[in-house]
Amino acid sequence: MRLLHTADWHVGKAIRGRSRSEEFAAALDQVVGIALAEGVDAVLLAGDVYEHRAAPPEADELVFDAFLRLHDAGIRVVVIPGNHDSALRLAALGKLLRPIGVEVADRVLPPERGGIVEVPSRDGSQLARVACVPFVPERRFGDAAQLFDASEAWHQSYADGMGRLLAAMAAGFRPDAVNVLLAHLFTDGALLGGGEREITIGLAYAIAPSRLPADASYVALGHVHKPQAVRGSPAPARYAGSLLQLDFGEVDQRKSVTIVDASPGRPAAVREVPIEAGRRLLDLHGTIDELAAAAGGVGDAWLRVFVRTDGPAPGIADRVRELLPNALDVHLDYERQEPEAPQTPVSSLRPRDQFVAYYRSQHGADPGEELLEAFDEVLALELEEA
Ligand SMILES: [Mn+2]
The missing domain is CATH 3.60.21.10 (Metallo-dependent phosphatases)
Structure with missing residues (x-):
């Protein structure tokens, strides 16, 4: 049978x-x-x-x-x-x-x-x-x-x-x-x-x-x-x-x-x-320009995208999603520095340095000047309200 x-x-x-x-x-x-x-x-x-x-x-x-x-x-x-x-x-x-x-x-x-x-x-x-x-x-x-x-x-x-x-x-x-x-x-x-x-x-x-x-x-x-x-x-x-x-x-x-x-x-x-039915899952690697060029060839596949950049690039995930509406995960792909072991406990640092330490641990790079200015601004507002 x-x-x-x-x-x-x-x-x-x-x-x-x-x-x-x-x-x-x-x-x-x-x-x-x-x-x-x-x-x-x-x-x-x-x-x-x-x-x-x-x-x-x-x-x-x-x-x-x-x-x-x-x-x-x-x-x-x-x-x-x-x-x-x-x-x-x-x-x-x-x-x-x-x-x-x-x-x-x-x-x-x-x-x-x-x-x-x-x-x-x-x-x-x-x-x-x-x-x-x-x-x-x-x-x-x-x-x-x-x-x-x-x-x-x-x-x-x-x-x-x-x-x-x-x-x-x-x-x-x-x-x-x-x-x-x-x-x-x-x-x-x-x-x-x-x-x-x-x-x-x-x-x-x-x-x-x-x-x-x-x-x-x-x-x-x-x-x-x-x-x-x-x-x-x-x-x-x-x-x-x-x-x-x-x-x-x-x-x-x-x-x-x-x-x-x-x-x-x-x-x-x-x-x-x-079983041929169902959409493919696909990993896509490349710079933002390479991804733009690849967008026409991915059909309806669900995507996990690794964007190659020089470092942290705020807003780039949104740009990737505009290019590739089926991008479900967007990861930034750049050389990360090993975070140095903290000399002093993070909790004893000033808020701005705590943020920098956290950012380094998450992104393997230093935050940009623009981001730090934004942080200072938000912190100042918080302190004003308190
Ligand atoms: Mn199962």
Whole structure:
């Protein structure tokens, strides 16, 4: 049977206050289009459906539209919550989503208690058994482990405990089924691509790829936004990656979904299908004149701009934004002097010298005469009023 693996939609995420709803709509439209064109039996959505735990209505609308279109095409969906999602909210939505073929596995459950979702192929000839492991925060691992026959050893470390939990889930696999692990977790050695909250991408959370179940036909992962195969996994395993370039840490990443062809008792064959929708994120470097010359060639990309100057240049960020309306971040690029270690504590300096010390620490250069005059003026006014 054929599955479409996608993850980390993060619907509702804005960038520097600018909405990306149109981009999410276009990207989801493409995902649904690929599912239809490829004739998949089911879609596996590996967590971080939404950006925010309390998703705004327009995010719901986009997600529901995608689910309804898949339902109209007779394609089932299995969803797990990621660390950005509210599992409780997805659980509640799941009651309404089940009748349209969207199964929400909102928490970790042992196989015999519903932790494995069964999805038949559309022709009824094959059955996928999807072991669902939503994101488990470290502080909640004990609650998850409690549902299993967990020994003391489960609690030595999160990474080891999760390895044991994955093995317990895989105990529910059957040789005559297409066995899949669907999980939102971080594996050791994954190539990061930004856009993920730092706290959950760290050593304490990193599960050794060797702990992924060897008898899975496929392991469908979410959490890491750069699409990639998991090196060192005993079964075919992939991070599908995010839907859009979500932040400047994801510049240059090509987004995709993964198409999985699987049969019982053998490793799945996988291939990537690119997602072209959504605007690019782009880093732009140059002097103000070079940026002006480049403005015509950047299309509708969201920009992070590094302006080369001789030193601090008040007002230049506004000029850059006039030239490049999609400049979200503007950084000044000039040689910064290492601030000297202060001889006297800053607090004992006169206000003007405090300002100079602060300016040097922020900009790596001395403030201009004009700025100092303005400072003196404001200070004088303040003192007058006091
Ligand atoms: Mn994510």
